[in-house]
Amino acid sequence: MIQALRGMKDLLSPNSQRYIYFVENCSRIAKNYGYEYIETPILEETALFKRSVGESSDIVGKEMYQFIDKGNNDVCMRPEGTAGVVRAFIQQKFDRAGVKKKFFYHGPMFRYERPQKGRLREFHQFGVESFNQANIKEDATIILMLKEMLDFFGIGYKLELNSLGCSECMPKYKEKLVNFLQDEDDICDDCKRRRDTNPIRVLDCKVKSCQEIYQDAPLLLDNLCSTCRDDFTQLKSILDKFDVKYTINPKLVRGLDYYNKTAFEFVSDEIGAQSAIAGGGRYDKLVEYLDGKPTSGIGFAMGIERLIDLIVMSETAREGYYIGALCDEASDLCFELAINMRKTKKVNLEYNKKSLKAHLKNADKQNARYCVCVGEDELAKDLVWVKDLQNKEEKSITANELLG
RNA sequence: GUGAGUGUAGCUCAGUUGGUUAGAGCAUCGGGUUGUGGUUCCGAGGGUCGUGGGUUCGAUUCCCAUCAUUCACCCCA
Incomplete structure (x- = not known):
């Protein structure tokens, strides 16, 4: 018997009904916020992900479905959605036009990992990306939209919030952190590796002894420049005003290299060891990294499989x-x-x-x-x-x- | 990539301290005398006991390997 590949699942009723229900309603809400549907290819040039997601990330380091096609091109099944949308944005020359653009998308993503509860090799995301809206109100809006989606489905969550700083304060902070880490020899092997590749990632290391050491580590939030600090304060006050509960997690680091300033994660304790149901943040440098004109960006993505288990659907009435x-x-x-x-x-x-x-x-x-x-x-x-x-x-x- | 657990009917699982024809519930199909469902009663079909090898008079049971799957680590949605 031929069966589906490891970590790849068929989608059948009743989950297929939940899937459609989820995507339809998220789309509806996104449209209310002015977003338009975009679909980008599943297969892209490998370089796209290396340059956007980042060589230091695990995704690029060991989880890519990468191969050489018959035309000798180095290609890759997309491991996440943002890179493709940014590529499309630049290819359409929206960066040169300097226009504001807001997109939503949904579809399969691929990461070569060992499957477990809430983690598949082929999984689906619903995401949005907003370009050329540098205003902190956009950060708040995107979080409010995501909250509205989760609330619509009756999904319980906790919101964790952090600021990663900008190109002005982040490098200074990074230097400070590296200096701090230089003297620590008792950190785990992973952290030693991270010290060289991506020092900020040590902060969310799960090894207890490491965490004890990092108690005294300098925190991003204490080292923000005045602009970033003001924006973060303003973001919090907007969320307060609209009754969004959140916790500040100064050690929240997103797994992808392109994030800066606002970073957030919606977590649930009902889906096994994988707790993140949605995550996102700002990526003001990404368009430049991909050869576009400097354009700010912000977005988020939700893991559909992790979410549809939590959806409460009303019983279907007799029909037909x-x-x-x-x-x-x-x-x-x-x-x-x-x-x-x-x-x-x-x-x-x-x-x-x-x-x-x-x-x-x-x-x-x-x-x-x-x-x-x-x-x-x-x-x-x-x-x-x-x-x-x-x-x-x-x-x-x-x-x-x-x-x- | 690392570690642990699990593979017996379509599904959920019993079971055999190694011994004839391997069980249950649910599901499926049929029936309970004239054409009435979601609750019942009776019956039937369906299994190379994951695969390959080893030990044995004999293995579904013990041993080894392999594959699949689940959970966890790593990391992420």
Whole structure:
């Protein structure tokens, strides 16, 4: 038997219904905020992700679905959504036009990892990206939009917030941190590696002994320049005003290299060891990194699989028709009836003749609202028998009445 | 990549201290005398006991390998 590759799942009912429900409503909300749908290719040049996500990240370091195609191109299945959208933004020359643009997207992402609860090799994200809105109000707006989405689905969460500083204060801070780390020999091997590649990542190391050492480490939040500090203060006050609960996590570091200033993560404790259900932040340098004109950007992405388990969906009401023949002679009529009715109604047809009891059972199992049967009695009188499975009323009517 | 657990019917799982024809519940199909569902009763079909090798008179059971899967680490959505 051939089965799906490790970490790749088929999407079937009822999860497929949840998936559509989730994407449709997130799209609706994003449109209300002025976002437009964008779809970018799943396959991109590998260099795109190396330059945007960053060589120092685990995603690029060991998790990419990367291969050489038949034209000898180094290509990669996208591990996240932002890079492709930014590439498209630049390719369309929106950076040169200097226009504000807001996009939302959803689709599959690929990371070559060992699967576990809430973590797949092929998973799906819903995300948004907003370009050329340097105002801190945009940071707040994007968080409010994300909160609105999660609230709509009744999903519980905690919001964690941090500021990573800008190109002015971040390098200075990084230097300070490296100096601090220089004297520490008791940190774990991973942290020693991070000290050279991406020192800020040591802060969210999960090794206890490391965390004890970092108690005294300089924090980003204490080293922000005045602009970043003011923006962060303003962001907090907007969130307060709109009743968004959050906790400041000075050690929150996003896994992708391109973030600066506002960084946030929505977490849940109901989905196993993987707690992040959505994450995002600002990336004001990314467009430049990818050869565009300097353009600010901010966005977030949600992990759809992690979220749809948490969605509470109302029970689906009985819907549509079930049609079945009680004798062989009626089977052609039932077939014709079903084909015609389907122009306006949902119809499930049973091809085999069965007892009335069997048909009713089937109709009930399929959650149909009406059960339609045709047998010898009906054929003789040129009628069809219809029962409303919800209020149990039954009657015999003509085929035309049923079509209308 | 590392570690631990699990692979017996479509699904959830019993079971065999190694011994004839391997069990249950749910699901499926049929039936409970004339054409009435979501609750019942009866019956039926369906399993190379993950795969390969080893020990043994005999393995689904013990041993080894392998594959798959789950959870966790790492990291992330």
